Amino acid sequence: MRYAYYPGCSLEATGRAYDESSRAVAARLGLELEELPDWNCCGATTYMSVEETLAASISARNLCLAQRLGRDLVAPCSACFTVLRKTDHYLHDLPQVRSRVSSVLAAADLAYDPGSVRVLHLLEAFLENDVLERLREVPNPLKGLKVAPYYGCQIVRPAVDFDHAEFPTSLDRVVKALGATPVYYPVKTRCCGASQMASNEAAALRMCKNLLLSAQQNGADMLVTVCPLCQINLDAFQGAVNAKYGTRFKLPVLYFTQLMGLALGMPEKELGVGREIVDPRPLLRPYAARAAVAGVH
Amino acid sequence: MALQGDIVLESGTRHDFIDELLSVPGGERLKDCIQCGTCSGSCPVSYYMDHPPRKLFAMVRAGMREAVLDADSIWLCTSCYTCTLRCPKEIAVTDIIYALKRLAMKEGRVKGAERAMALASSFVDVVNHRGRNFEPELLIRYYGRTQPLNLLKKSGLGLKLLLRGRMPLRGESIKGRDQIRTIIEKSREIGGQ
Numbered sequence: 001m002r003y004a005y006y007p008g009c010s011l012e013a014t015g016r017a018y019d020e021s022s023r024a025v026a027a028r029l030g031l032e033l034e035e036l037p038d039w040n041c042c043g044a045t046t047y048m049s050v051e052e053t054l055a056a057s058i059s060a061r062n063l064c065l066a067q068r069l070g071r072d073l074v075a076p077c078s079a080c081f082t083v084l085r086k087t088d089h090y091l092h093d094l095p096q097v098r099s100r101v102s103s104v105l106a107a108a109d110l111a112y113d114p115g116s117v118r119v120l121h122l123l124e125a126f127l128e129n130d131v132l133e134r135l136r137e138v139p140n141p142l143k144g145l146k147v148a149p150y151y152g153c154q155i156v157r158p159a160v161d162f163d164h165a166e167f168p169t170s171l172d173r174v175v176k177a178l179g180a181t182p183v184y185y186p187v188k189t190r191c192c193g194a195s196q197m198a199s200n201e202a203a204a205l206r207m208c209k210n211l212l213l214s215a216q217q218n219g220a221d222m223l224v225t226v227c228p229l230c231q232i233n234l235d236a237f238q239g240a241v242n243a244k245y246g247t248r249f250k251l252p253v254l255y256f257t258q259l260m261g262l263a264l265g266m267p268e269k270e271l272g273v274g275r276e277i278v279d280p281r282p283l284l285r286p287y288a289a290r291a292a293v294a295g296v297h
Numbered sequence: 298m299a300l301q302g303d304i305v306l307e308s309g310t311r312h313d314f315i316d317e318l319l320s321v322p323g324g325e326r327l328k329d330c331i332q333c334g335t336c337s338g339s340c341p342v343s344y345y346m347d348h349p350p351r352k353l354f355a356m357v358r359a360g361m362r363e364a365v366l367d368a369d370s371i372w373l374c375t376s377c378y379t380c381t382l383r384c385p386k387e388i389a390v391t392d393i394i395y396a397l398k399r400l401a402m403k404e405g406r407v408k409g410a411e412r413a414m415a416l417a418s419s420f421v422d423v424v425n426h427r428g429r430n431f432e433p434e435l436l437i438r439y440y441g442r443t444q445p446l447n448l449l450k451k452s453g454l455g456l457k458l459l460l461r462g463r464m465p466l467r468g469e470s471i472k473g474r475d476q477i478r479t480i481i482e483k484s485r486e487i488g489g490q
Binding site: 009010012013016017038039040041043044045049050051052058093094097100107108109153154158159166189190193194195196199207239275276277 | 322341342345372373375376377378379381382389391395396398399402412413415416417418420421424428429430431432433436439440454457458461462463464465468469471472473476477479480481482483484485487488
């Protein structure tokens with residue numbers, strides 16, 4: 001299956017490993033991701049707080065480009081996924097917004113028919129292409145690795161078709177298919193604090209602390225995320241959480257695509273493993289060694 | 298923050314504020330609110346707010362426009378959508394909070410929300426001139442504007458990220474910046490929420 005790939009701005013900087021591992025794993029599994037030419041920022045949650053017509057129009061430029069390409073749009077970032085999807089719904093369901101945005105787009109020689117481009121999260125795209133079936137016999141099963149699947153907010157809320165909004169299981173199923181053990185912990189869809197890490201650090205650190213604590217108390221060795229903002233909050237600010245709360249968390253936080261790649265026997269470097277602040281390599285050493293011995297690289 | 302005022306019947310309150318919000322996508326159900334508190338109970342930051350969402354919506358209904366737009370609550374919202382998902386009356390709580398942010402922003406009500414507002418406007422500035430968000434530039438603009446000392450404090454983490462290839466020194470700009478400029482100009486001309 002061929003998709004237009006929308007990396008999103010974070011994947012060019014703090015989320016670089018997510019971009020590397022998404023492209024590498026998709027290619028390995030036969031999912032063709034063609035980068036949307038000249039894509040622009042989706043507007044994130046921030047732009048919507050400033051101007052509505054403008055936020056929807058800027059976001060819609062990407063839908064116009066995808067429509068021109070004739071492909072559905074795949075986003076690895078949960079915020080991009082929600083914003084682009086929401087823009088399509090707004091234009092589809094709300095005639096007033098549609099007419100305003102259409103005239104804005106027309107001024108820039110752009111046009112979009114609402115509903116013509118499907119927006120999918122990368123996890124959703126994998127599931128749709130029966131990746132779970134194909135992962136059943138991975139060359140390097142991650143036996144014994146206890147992983148807390150962290151969904152966060154915007155991959156399942158406000159509403160999605162591919163999973164349950166309150167009790168999602170898709171990421172648990174991926175972790176299980178890779179041979180690892182998905183850890184149940186009750187806060188898997190609670191918020192990491194998102195951009196509050198910049199504007200209200202105390203609130204965000206407390207939210208991260210609650211997530212890390214719950215994952216650890218339920219026996220997790222590490223977490224996997226589906227969003228670059230969740231990853232940076234939980235990984236790069238784990239030290240700040242420890243300093244504030246006197247905790248000693250040392251929980252690596254990987255993107256789910258990195259975990260997939262490891263189980264597929266791909267080299268860590270190709271997956272951007274090593275870019276984390278909390279180094280996952282000591283934990284992953286037995287699996288990396290096994291992959292090398294088995295010669296699956 | 299304690300709110301004080303005389304008890305008034307709903308018929309005696311100002312309706313213009315709630316009417317203003319009814320036009321927000323998803324806001325048409327605002328009058329259906331039963332004050333059950335599911336939103337406040339689900340909110341991951343309600344304990345930081347001066348007026349958690351349930352109370353905020355009661356205030357909207359009571360026509361307390363100024364107090365609502367001055368509330369730090371709207372800027373603490375992380376857009377996690379838990380309230381929207383769980384509201385038994387299907388009120389699009391998160392989207393209404395976006396609308397409140399836009400109103401507060403437009404009217405320059407910055408008291409107590411300087412940082413969140415500075416973050417939003419720094420973000421918009423970066424996206425408007427590049428077409429994309431360039432994270433290092435955003436952080437420098439934002440921290441430089443609000444907490445220059447914190448920029449220094451954060452430089453250690455910034456360096457770690459830089460060494461791991463997560464803080465590029467040069468940002469991307471899109472080719473279609475003219476299109477973005479046209480979109481900005483035309484949107485402002487047309488207006489809307």
